[in-house]
Amino acid sequence: MISDYTVKPMARPQRRFRQGQPRTQLPPVLLKALQTRLDTKLAERIEQAFADLEVEIERRMGPSP
Numbered sequence: 001m002i003s004d005y006t007v008k009p010m011a012r013p014q015r016r017f018r019q020g021q022p023r024t025q026l027p028p029v030l031l032k033a034l035q036t037r038l039d040t041k042l043a044e045r046i047e048q049a050f051a052d053l054e055v056e057i058e059r060r061m062g063p064s065p
Contacts, residue, residue: 026034
């Protein structure tokens with residue numbers, strides 16, 4: 001049984017800076033592009049994790065009839 005999973009962020013996480021952490025002074029358009037790229041990479045990793053999990057479940061339980 002192969003399933004397709006679509007992973008989409010439901011809400012933007014709140015990002016807070018710790019005291020002493022340098023703040024970047026990038027233009028808003030670059031910050032948005034960076035955030036979009038990171039969100040895409042995270043979604044890809046989550047999708048891969050689900051695929052790996054499904055393969056592992058099939059390996060342990062045997063293929064479905």
